[in-house]
Amino acid sequence: MSQTENSAPLDENFMVRTAYPDVYQELWQKKKLFKNQIHLFTAALAIGVLYNAHSQKKPHQDIVRIGTLSEEHKENIDVINILSQVVYVGPDKRARGAAILSYADGGLEIIWKEYQAQGMLDIPRIVEEAKKKWPDRIPELSHVFKGPS
Amino acid sequence: MRIKQLMLENFRPFCGRHTIDLSVEKSRPVILIKALNDVGKTSLFKAIQFCLYGSKATGEKAFRHVNRTACTQNDGRTSVKLIFDHEEKLYEITRFVEFKKSPPGSFPDVSDEVLEVRVDGIPEKLESIKEQNIYIEAILPEDASQFFLFDGEDIQKYTRHPPGERVKEAIEMVLGIRELLNAREDIEDISRDLGRELDDLLVERSKHAQEAVAVENLGNDITQIRNKIAELGDRIKQAEENVRSCDETLKKHTAIQAKIESRKQAEHNRDLLREQIKANENKIRDFNRHLGVILVAPLLLELSRLGRKTVPHWKRAAISAVLQSDFCICDRPIDQSTRERFERILDRNLGVSSLQYLGDQATELLFDTQPEALEKNLYEILAQRRDLESNLVLQEQTISDLDKEIGGREDLADDIKAAADTRRRAAVDLQQYIVEKQAKEMDLETKNSEYGRRQAKLAEQFTDKDIESKKAHLRSSEACETAVKEAIDELVDKSKQRVAELASKVFLELTNAPRLYQGIEITNEYELKIKTIGGTTRPVWDQSPSAGQSQIIATAYIAALNRYTAREAPVIIDTPIGRLDPIHKRNLIEYYPEIGPQVIILYQPSELSSEDIEPIEKCIASEWLLERDPSNPDASIFRRVKGR
Numbered sequence: 032m033s034q035t036e037n038s039a040p041l042d043e044n045f046m047v048r049t050a051y052p053d054v055y056q057e058l059w060q061k062k063k064l065f066k067n068q069i070h071l072f073t074a075a076l077a078i079g080v081l082y083n084a085h086s087q088k089k090p091h092q093d094i095v096r097i098g099t100l101s102e103e104h105k106e107n108i109d110v111i112n113i114l115s116q117v118v119y120v121g122p123d124k125r126a127r128g129a130a131i132l133s134y135a136d137g138g139l140e141i142i143w144k145e146y147q148a149q150g151m152l153d154i155p156r157i158v159e160e161a162k163k164k165w166p167d168r169i170p171e172l173s174h175v176f177k178g179p180s
Numbered sequence: 181m182r183i184k185q186l187m188l189e190n191f192r193p194f195c196g197r198h199t200i201d202l203s204v205e206k207s208r209p210v211i212l213i214k215a216l217n218d219v220g221k222t223s224l225f226k227a228i229q230f231c232l233y234g235s236k237a238t239g240e241k242a243f244r245h246v247n248r249t250a251c252t253q254n255d256g257r258t259s260v261k262l263i264f265d266h267e268e269k270l271y272e273i274t275r276f277v278e279f280k281k282s283p284p285g286s287f288p289d290v291s292d293e294v295l296e297v298r299v300d301g302i303p304e305k306l307e308s309i310k311e312q313n314i315y316i317e318a319i320l321p322e323d324a325s326q327f328f329l330f331d332g333e334d335i336q337k338y339t340r341h342p343p344g345e346r347v348k349e350a351i352e353m354v355l356g357i358r359e360l361l362n363a364r365e366d367i368e369d370i371s372r373d374l375g376r377e378l379d380d381l382l383v384e385r386s387k388h389a390q391e392a393v394a395v396e397n398l399g400n401d402i403t404q405i406r407n408k409i410a411e412l413g414d415r416i417k418q419a420e421e422n423v424r425s426c427d428e429t430l431k432k433h434t435a436i437q438a439k440i441e442s443r444k445q446a447e448h449n450r451d452l453l454r455e456q457i458k459a460n461e462n463k464i465r466d467f468n469r470h471l472g473v474i475l476v477a478p479l480l481l482e483l484s485r486l487g488r489k490t491v492p493h494w495k496r497a498a499i500s501a502v503l504q505s506d507f508c509i510c511d512r513p514i515d516q517s518t519r520e521r522f523e524r525i526l527d528r529n530l531g532v533s534s535l536q537y538l539g540d541q542a543t544e545l546l547f548d549t550q551p552e553a554l555e556k557n558l559y560e561i562l563a564q565r566r567d568l569e570s571n572l573v574l575q576e577q578t579i580s581d582l583d584k585e586i587g588g589r590e591d592l593a594d595d596i597k598a599a600a601d602t603r604r605r606a607a608v609d610l611q612q613y614i615v616e617k618q619a620k621e622m623d624l625e626t627k628n629s630e631y632g633r634r635q636a637k638l639a640e641q642f643t644d645k646d647i648e649s650k651k652a653h654l655r656s657s658e659a660c661e662t663a664v665k666e667a668i669d670e671l672v673d674k675s676k677q678r679v680a681e682l683a684s685k686v687f688l689e690l691t692n693a694p695r696l697y698q699g700i701e702i703t704n705e706y707e708l709k710i711k712t713i714g715g716t717t718r719p720v721w722d723q724s725p726s727a728g729q730s731q732i733i734a735t736a737y738i739a740a741l742n743r744y745t746a747r748e749a750p751v752i753i754d755t756p757i758g759r760l761d762p763i764h765k766r767n768l769i770e771y772y773p774e775i776g777p778q779v780i781i782l783y784q785p786s787e788l789s790s791e792d793i794e795p796i797e798k799c800i801a802s803e804w805l806l807e808r809d810p811s812n813p814d815a816s817i818f819r820r821v822k823g824r
Contacts, residue, residue: 063461065468073472081475109545110472113480116538154464155562158474158555165478172479 040112043098045128047072050088050136054143064152068094071142072135073107078157079138080114081164083171086136117172181320181749182778183228187261189276190247191230192223195815200804202750204778208801211780212793212822215806220816221782224806225754228329231260231275233322234293243287246279249814251288255281258290266319272298273316320749323350327738328749328776332756335734336727339720343706351706354745355675360668367661374654381647388638395634402631405624412617419610426603433599436585437592443582450575453568460565467561470554477551480542487539675744676702682740683708690732690771692763700736708737728760735768739775750778757787765792773799 047069049055058064058071065071072094078084100108111131118134119127146152183202188194202211215221226238226245235242246258259276274296282288295312297304306312320328323346338347352361473480498509499522508514514522684699691697698711708720710733720733742751756772757765769788772779773796781788793800803822809815 063465066465067469070469070471074468074475077472077475080479104469106473106545106549107469109541109548110476113483113538113541113545114476116541117479117483154468154471154558158558161475162478165482169479169482 041097041115041128041131042124043096045097045124047094047097047135048090048132049092049094049139050086050090051139051143052092054139055092055094058142058146058152067104069100069104069107071139073110075138075142076111076114076131076135077138078141078161079134079136080118081161081168082138082141083168084137084141085133086140088136090132090136181264181266183262183264183750183780184270185261185263186224186227186231187259187263188227189259189261190250190256190279191227191258191260192245192247193220193814193816194223195247195249195809195812198818200818201802201820202778202780204801206777208799209777209779210773210796210799211778211801212788212803213780213782213806214785214788214804214821215782215816217784219808220806221754221784223816224782225329225331225752227260228262228752229325231262231273232316232320232325234275234295237322237325242277242293243279243290246277246288246290247815248284249812251279251282252284253281255279269299270301271319272296272301321350321353324353324745325749326350327354327741327745329752330738331754332731332735333727333758335738336730338734338737339708339725339730348706351741354741355672355679356745357668357672357675360664360671364661364664364668367657367664371654371657371661374650374657378647378650378654381650385647391634392638395631395638398627398631398634402624402627405620405627409617409620409624412613412620416610416613416617419606419613422606423603423610426599426606429599430596430603433592433596436589437596439582439585440589440591443579443586446575446578446582450572450579453572453575457565457568457572460561460568463561464565467554467558470549470551470558473545473549474551474555474558477546477555480546480551483535483538483542484546485539487536487543672704676704676706679737679740679744682743683736684711686739686771687733687736690736690764690767691729692732692761692767700733708733727758728764731758731760732764732768735771739771742776748777750780751776752780752782754782755787756781756783766795769793770795772796 049072055068055071059068065074079086097108097111114134115127115131119130121127142152145157182204186200186202188198188200190196200213204211213221213224226240229237230245235245238245242258250256250258255278257276257278259274261272261274263270263272265271275293276296277293278291279288280290295306297306297312297315304315306315316322326347327350343351351357353359502508502514503519503522506513508518680700680702683702687700688694688697696713698713698715701709701711701717703709709717710720710725711717720730725733753772757768760768769792772781800822802820805819805821806816807819809817
């Protein structure tokens with residue numbers, strides 16, 4: 032596998048941040064719905080990309096630096112890397128990072144809204160909804176799929 | 181009783197058989213038997229005693245009566261047979277013993293004595309000694325015989341003080357007083373028996389009264405037992421109620437306790453479910469690490485698919501290299517159409533290297549994470565969670581329901597144990613009451629039966645009639661007894677007076693000094709007293725009479741008794757004269773024919789001479805001489821010297 036400038040992975044120094052640290056506190060630390068914040072971040076990013084949700088808030092609270100995550104979280108790092116290449120095509124790593132954080136907080140807003148509405152996270156429903164949504168969402172990401180038709 | 185014959189067989193000095201005819205006539209009542217001393221007079225006397233009363237009356241054992249000569253010769257028999265008239269019947273009485281031959285100088289062995297009686301030739305059946313004695317006593321009582329068979333020298337005993345009890349009884353018997361006394365004793369016995377019967381009746385009446393009280397007490401006992409049974413019945417009911425109540429309590433407590441136990445189990449299950457749910461939450465939390473990859477799985481699949489459609493780098497590099505030369509890798513020249521097709525491949529993939537890169541990443545990630553499997557696992561975990569939560573709700577509902585039923589009670593094990601203990605005690609009490617009641621019922625049945633029986637017996641009429649009747653009988657008997665006693669006293673007095681008169685008369689006939697005496701008196705104790713002409717009365721023994729005078733007094737007494745008695749028996753006198761002076765001797769000899777209807781006199785020659793006998797010559801029925809057998813100096817024989 033070779034990489035291009037447009038498809039480079041996130042820098043190890045990339046700091047995962049959020050504009051909603053209290054939401055993280057609630058869902059991760061308090062409700063213990065996730066074992067690690069990076070898990071919630073990954074899921075939020077996935078939902079943000081899926082629903083093309085950008086947060087208008089500027090992330091200010093550091094969560095974790097990507098380079099400090101252990102091999103245990105490789106799966107999440109891979110997802111974040113793949114999604115970062117999907118949501119941003121270009122060599123500007125800062126812009127890519129910003130896009131990712133914006134999508135992640137956008138997704139978090141959806142999750143939080145869902146959580147507040149249901150009092151819980153209905154994972155199966157979220158997964159099922161995702162399955163239904165992707166076929167619509169993927170074409171929207173055509174800039175990524177300039178492959179042969 | 182009048183003896184006709186005396187037959188001796190091997191009796192004392194009489195060897196072999198000897199018969200002596202002792203029959204008399206009214207005008208000739210006297211038989212004289214003369215013998216020297218030690219020839220057999222006393223043996224003859226003893227033969228009559230032996231025949232009538234057995235050897236015990238002779239004062240010697242039976243073997244001493246066996247003739248010494250006979251027993252040295254052979255086995256044999258010693259017997260005495262008396263043939264006599266009595267109450268117009270002819271009696272034959274034989275008593276014998278059988279002896280074994282024995283050496284000289286020793287006494288033979290003898291059998292028991294045997295008595296045979298024939299009346300008018302017919303044997304009497306007398307099986308026991310007692311029957312035999314009674315039979316002979318009826319003819320001539322042994323005690324009375326002393327006044328009929330006596331030693332002339334021995335009769336002085338009647339003049340001695342005081343007469344013995346035996347003599348007294350004999351006198352009473354001879355006078356017929358003994359029979360009256362016996363009758364009185366019989367009446368006394370009857371009175372005593374009646375008294376006893378009356379006492380028994382009185383005791384019976386007393387017992388009847390006591391029995392009535394006892395039966396009443398028994399009735400009270402029965403009432404008490406009935407009350408006790410009723411009380412026990414109540415206790416049984418109460419105990420049964422207690423047992424029932426305990427059972428119900430136990431049932432309730434046990435049911436509640438079962439619910440408490442169920443609640444505990446439900447709580448345990450709930451806690452377990454909570455732990456499982458917590459574990460499930462942890463699983464979900466763990467699983468949520470994969471949520472990102474699951475959510476982007478469709479995107480990854482698309483990226484992977486698109487990435488696979490791109491021409492690989494090595495292929496494009498190869499195509500570029502081929503296009504830069506005119507030959508293919510296989511050294512064939514590249515024609516225009518091939519060149520154009522290679523150029524189109526290269527053109528199509530220009531600018532898509534990043535997609536290929538993403539595709540590779542997506543493929544690798546899909547391969548590593550297997551999102552479909554993860555999703556499946558997620559659903560399983562969530563399904564498990566739903567089950568757990570559903571079960572938790574169920575358990576909590578169960579706990580809630582049980583709480584309502586239990587009503588806030590705590591563990592009832594102690595209450596159940598207490599109720600079980602109470603029930604056990606109540607059951608023990610119940611069993612005890614039942615057993616006690618059964619025992620009382622059995623007791624009641626027994627006592628009821630006894631009460632009925634005794635009451636029925638009591639109900640039988642018990643009147644005082646029996647007692648009054650018995651009292652009347654007793655009074656009659658006592659009156660009779662008194663009358664008899666008085667009659668006896670009177671009779672005794674009269675008899676004594678009469679005997680005294682007769683004895684006085686005989687005495688005055690026999691004594692050699694009739695002028696000195698007025699007569700004889702007899703005291704209540706049959707003691708003889710001499711009344712002198714001077715009016716003094718002194719006991720005979722007090723006067724110290726001579727032997728001859730004593731013999732005369734005794735003879736007079738015996739003669740009076742003989743004459744007075746209703747019994748008729750021969751008078752057999754051994755050694756009649758003894759030491760009498762001539763006057764007494766003559767008087768006595770002359771009196772002998774009057775002493776009884778049959779008088780047998782055994783004398784020795786010096787006592788009576790022919791001259792002495794002459795006055796009674798005409799009264800002699802027969803006269804015998806008893807002498808030694810000339811052929812056997814140890815034996816004696818009879819010889820009639822006068823008479824038929």
